Amino acid sequence: MSRILTMGEIMLRLSTSNDCRLSEAKQLQVNYGGAEANVAISLANFNHQVSFASKVPNNPLGNAAKKHLHRFGVSTEFLLFGGARLGSYYLENGVGERSSSVIYDRAHSSFTEMERLEWSMDELFHDVELFHVSGITPALSAGWATMTHHLMKEAKKRQVKISFDINYRGKLWSYPEAGKVLATLLPYVDYCSAGKLDAINLLGIEEHELDDLSSYYEQINKIYPNIEVFYSTLRVINSTSDHTLVGTIWSNGSLYRSKKHYLAPIIDRVGGGDAFSAGTLHGILSKCDFDYTVSFATAAAALKHTIYGDCNQFSIEEVEEFMNRQDQRIIR
Template sequence: MNVVTFGELMVRLQPYNYERFVQADHLEFTFGGGEANVAVSLANYGAHAIYVTKLPAHAIGQAAVNSLRRYGVDTTKIVRGGDRVGIYYNEKGASQRGSVCIYDRAHSAIQEATTADFDWDSIFEGVDWFHFTGITPALGPNVVDICREACKAAKAHGVKISCDLNYRGKLWTREEARAAMTDLCQYVDVCISNEEDAKDVFGIEAEATDIYAGEINREGYKSVAK
């Protein structure tokens, strides 16, 4: 199976072990991104995984590309250009202390990309499946446009489309997410969501369920799906 995933690949800076940011004097340097993680997983399962994004042509951008190549991900469709790779700082949680994620991704190459950067007709030749998440269009109205063009091209090529709603309140408002994802999901064959995303993005709540109080009614999820 040939699968295309599309999103942002970022530098991940994380203290060693379970140190807090204020304790750390060294940070571990790796790369991460929701759709990139999917591509790596698919490649590990034996699928032909093609990852699409835009990255600068400098050494950090190349290191990001290499981080995917080592797992067998096809990086030939990655567009090169722009000035920076987005960064996120991650502090791992421990016991009752939750994780902390701080974004520094403004003006990244993919955030400033345009629809002219991607030749989706070429990208989707011979492809079976296209996957993206709600994180990618959250980067800006221009990236919503890119996702829409990708979905239209995928449909024209008979490619199945999946989307993980994956709402990120640090990137956009619920109202912005609802407008964009309502539009994009008209093209989607498989929508992946949990009860929190369904509520945040579409205002759809599971019956007799309070996600914040931990009160779960399994039958209520049938109504969410409908």
């Protein structure tokens, strides 16, 4: 299988039970996650060789983050140790009509405080086929916006394909700030996770009355013809714990859609988009057709909603079995 490099911040996640407000919590569930780390774990579960690059403090929390990655077979040869603290976030789990909410506590973390790239670029990208990063990383600081741009340039020098998930977070930066940085990054991207709202709010595509996702991708592709594949999910939220999900992939003028998945009840939504990204990248790297790829990726995302934590835990065989099932009878 392919050798893949992902880079980003891995964080400590502290979350409430569904029936408890964060302000009233007496105990919190502990997990570790982050967009690029979640993608790395899914791809390792799909039998790819995956390395995750980041920086964590040299303390028990940093070591716990490393062990979390090792549990799922992700290489940590490029996981640096140093700095003051591990970034964290608090998740108040919603239920029914009460939405989930996130509080970030990642300022001055080991990764955020990096002022230069502390890896050898030749070692980092040696024998790498794909580099994956998300828009969360350049949103962390002006320095990381510059370093993400430099990493993409270095990857391209070595003919490495680049996957980029826009992954806009309004708590980290504004639309104008993000749009300015994206204009410097997207010329290097081969595979891009972006939806209709990204096109309108970040990329300057004019909204039109026809709800035709393909036309938005075609307009973005005219600006950035280097992007070979766009992928995204279409989610309908009936309540916090009841969604429907359809996956889409666009390439070379054609839009591919998965079947509709009914997600109810949802155990944990966090990481669902990362599971979809990983499923899409698995299909592309495995040279599968797009009908299979969009079905596989959406099935992987749907399964992620059924388990607790940031990362997906399913193998290729388990995703394919779920993808092809006609009912939910007990498997025995």
